[in-house]
Amino acid sequence: xxxxxxTPRHLVMGMTNKKSLKCEQHLGHNAMYWYKxxxxxxxELMFVYNFKEQTENNSVxxxxxxxxxxxxxxxxxxxxxxPEDSALYLCASSQGTSGSTDTQYFGPGTRLTVL
Amino acid sequence: AQxxxxxxxxxxxxxxxxxxxxxxxxxxxxxxxxxxxxxxPSRQMILVIRQEAYKQxxxxxxxxxxxxxxxxxxxxxxxxxxxxxxxxxxxxxxKPPGGSQGNLIFGKGTKLSVKP
Numbered sequence: 001x002x003x004x005x006x007t008p009r010h011l012v013m014g015m016t017n018k019k020s021l022k023c024e025q026h027l028g029h030n031a032m033y034w035y036k037x038x039x040x041x042x043x044e045l046m047f048v049y050n051f052k053e054q055t056e057n058n059s060v061x062x063x064x065x066x067x068x069x070x071x072x073x074x075x076x077x078x079x080x081x082x083p084e085d086s087a088l089y090l091c092a093s094s095q096g097t098s099g100s101t102d103t104q105y106f107g108p109g110t111r112l113t114v115l
Numbered sequence: 116a117q118x119x120x121x122x123x124x125x126x127x128x129x130x131x132x133x134x135x136x137x138x139x140x141x142x143x144x145x146x147x148x149x150x151x152x153x154x155x156p157s158r159q160m161i162l163v164i165r166q167e168a169y170k171q172x173x174x175x176x177x178x179x180x181x182x183x184x185x186x187x188x189x190x191x192x193x194x195x196x197x198x199x200x201x202x203x204x205x206x207x208x209x210k211p212p213g214g215s216q217g218n219l220i221f222g223k224g225t226k227l228s229v230k231p
Contacts, residue, residue, distance in 0.1 A: 002159055002161060041223065098212075103162060104219060106161070
C-alpha cells in the first residue's frame, strides 16, 4: 500500500455511459496526477493538479474531465468514451512538483474497458 | 524533448542470481531526477530507487542499486540475489529539474521474470 487508493478497481462501460473514477491520497500531499497506461506504451501523463489548481492538461480529449475538490481527492469524469480509451488509469500524488518533494506515489489503478 | 529508452522488453533471471536492467535517456538539462518503479502483476506501482543527477554516488536500496553514468546518460538498475517477488514490470523514469510541473517521463518498461 502506498497511501493512494482508487475506486473502482475495474470498470466496464458503454460508449454512451457517464462514469467517474475516484482517487484519494492519505499522505498529506499537495499534488495529484492522472496517467493512462496502455499495453506496450509508456505511461502517458494526462492531468496534474497542484494545490487543487490544474497545472497541466496534456492535450487530453474533452471526453475526460478532471476534478480536484481538495488536495486529497481527485476525480476523472468520463463520458462518450471510445474503445481505444480502454486502459489502466493510474492516479499518483506527490508532496510537491519540484525538487526533493516530487517523488510520486501511485494508486493501484482502475482497469477501464469501453465496449 | 526528453526521452527515456528501455531497450530490453523482457528479461529473465534465476532466483538468487543478479540481473541488470538498462535505461538510457536524452536531455539537455544538467540537474534532474531519475527513478526506477516496479509494477508487479495486478499490483500497485511502487518506487524502487531514486537518483539525483547532481549526486555522483550511485543510489542503493538493499538489493537494488543503480549504475548512473551521467555523461553517457545511462541509468541501469541492478538487482542482486533476485527473489520470486521481484517478478514485475520495471519502469525507468526521468523528471526535469525544479520549476517544471512534475512531469515524469517513463520508458516502455522491462518485464522481468524471476525463475525458481
